Amino acid sequence: MTDVLIVGAGPTGLTLACDLARRGTAVRIIDRRAAPHRESRGKGLHPRSLEVFEALGAAEPVLATGTVRLVLRKYFDGVHVKDTDPFGDDAPLPRSPYRSGVLIGQWQVEEILRRRLGGFGVAVEYGADLTALTQDTEGVNAVLADGRTLRTAHLVGCDGGRSTVRTVLGITFEGHTGPAPTMVCGDVEAPGLSREYWHQWFTSEREGMMLCPMPGTDSFQLQASPEHDDRGVCMTPSLEGFQRLFDRHARMPGIRLQQASWLSTWQVNVRLADRLRVGRVFLAGDAAHVHPIAGGLGMNTGIQDAFNLGWKLALALTGHAGPALLDTYEEERLPVAAATLDITTDRLLRVLEAVRQPGKGTETGLTPPLGTTYRWSSLARGDGTRTLRPGDRAPDALATDGSGRPVRLHELLAEPRFTLLGFGPAVATALRDVAASYGDVVSTHALHPAPARAGVAADEDASRVYGIDGKALVLVRPDMHVALVAPGDDPGPVRAYLDGLRG
Numbered sequence: 001m002t003d004v005l006i007v008g009a010g011p012t013g014l015t016l017a018c019d020l021a022r023r024g025t026a027v028r029i030i031d032r033r034a035a036p037h038r039e040s041r042g043k044g045l046h047p048r049s050l051e052v053f054e055a056l057g058a059a060e061p062v063l064a065t066g067t068v069r070l071v072l073r074k075y076f077d078g079v080h081v082k083d084t085d086p087f088g089d090d091a092p093l094p095r096s097p098y099r100s101g102v103l104i105g106q107w108q109v110e111e112i113l114r115r116r117l118g119g120f121g122v123a124v125e126y127g128a129d130l131t132a133l134t135q136d137t138e139g140v141n142a143v144l145a146d147g148r149t150l151r152t153a154h155l156v157g158c159d160g161g162r163s164t165v166r167t168v169l170g171i172t173f174e175g176h177t178g179p180a181p182t183m184v185c186g187d188v189e190a191p192g193l194s195r196e197y198w199h200q201w202f203t204s205e206r207e208g209m210m211l212c213p214m215p216g217t218d219s220f221q222l223q224a225s226p227e228h229d230d231r232g233v234c235m236t237p238s239l240e241g242f243q244r245l246f247d248r249h250a251r252m253p254g255i256r257l258q259q260a261s262w263l264s265t266w267q268v269n270v271r272l273a274d275r276l277r278v279g280r281v282f283l284a285g286d287a288a289h290v291h292p293i294a295g296g297l298g299m300n301t302g303i304q305d306a307f308n309l310g311w312k313l314a315l316a317l318t319g320h321a322g323p324a325l326l327d328t329y330e331e332e333r334l335p336v337a338a339a340t341l342d343i344t345t346d347r348l349l350r351v352l353e354a355v356r357q358p359g360k361g362t363e364t365g366l367t368p369p370l371g372t373t374y375r376w377s378s379l380a381r382g383d384g385t386r387t388l389r390p391g392d393r394a395p396d397a398l399a400t401d402g403s404g405r406p407v408r409l410h411e412l413l414a415e416p417r418f419t420l421l422g423f424g425p426a427v428a429t430a431l432r433d434v435a436a437s438y439g440d441v442v443s444t445h446a447l448h449p450a451p452a453r454a455g456v457a458a459d460e461d462a463s464r465v466y467g468i469d470g471k472a473l474v475l476v477r478p479d480m481h482v483a484l485v486a487p488g489d490d491p492g493p494v495r496a497y498l499d500g501l502r503g
Contacts, residue, residue: 005152012285012302013158014113019310021120030128041106042299047098055414066104073197078251095395163287175271201249311478322503385467399462424471
């Protein structure tokens, strides 16, 4: 029997599979498609997602494939009016190794994650279409269209907005869908059009078209107001239709679009599952929540779902945590999903308003969030410090470890376990105590202030960043959120926290 069966091999499912595989969990991942797609779709990873990928060992190829800077070239009624670099004046994000997000096609993200997953000896099983499932007290039976039944301890539905898993479970997908498509999109080539810019054409008729060059390819991602026939019905997207839209908006007669490798429509769809768990089955990503595309939060939110769920499943499967830990997935991620629906709906409205003015564009919705907090969670214990509270994302900083080696905290936190950071010279005994009792689930590190380097803003004293005066123990969860801050050198609160996970 498999420990975890993942249904759906998009970014959410692949992130979860990589996270579980690196923890030694027996995982299978299936997808109804016959083969991987090559569609740009979601085209950006935010800094927090890059932190996740760093922990998974996948950040380096993402950065090598994508681009972190792209100028937006604005046109209005066919006339070039302005160039904007939305991240040109950005300061480094708070306590993060990543200054901004990365522009990269979704198919490229999936390809990188598949390669990383293959490094753990796991491959996506394509052509495996789930049609039904049943569960009992010991596991889940997943029935495939070809008649096979797969047995697993837990199943996670990462199978998109039209999720079969969600439908079979009878989970309500509350919200609304727009009456008609509001955008056509696709991947096309545009020989002769500069690839140095994300071209954005808008008109006084409140229509628009955008062509964004996709790194590592010859393609642009096209997004445009749809064409309508004589009855006012949205026309099916086609290369010929894309060319008509380009001619109308861009007014560049020498440019001919070609090689349309992806043709689609987009419709406003704002929906949220009323539950993320039914027994041994979970929902993540678009299967659990769909929302407007403004701000590029869809793929990134699904990645965060996966990173929240993976360590909890792994601990429960190994007996290091009780079933109650799995309840905290819904407790933490459902409010985040609800807030994301509100944020993206607001951003879409602001973008639609902004593009009515010459020189304005989509940068209104481009601010990349660094992460969220779970301060309300039952897993957040203690009062915290003046700068950090339990439930917060653990910030990055520079320090030196017990051997005097310079170290980034996020390098330590990337280990697939809890991490206990000990601040101050008097915590060594407490760290040894925890390591002796919980060394299979907790890594321990004694920290000291990092040696200063003049003029390097990234050199931060970890004690100052974490708001700690004197000595303290900071327990960080495997998903790099703070679990507990314990002043002093008493390991008792840490022991109580870890013992409490067993239920």
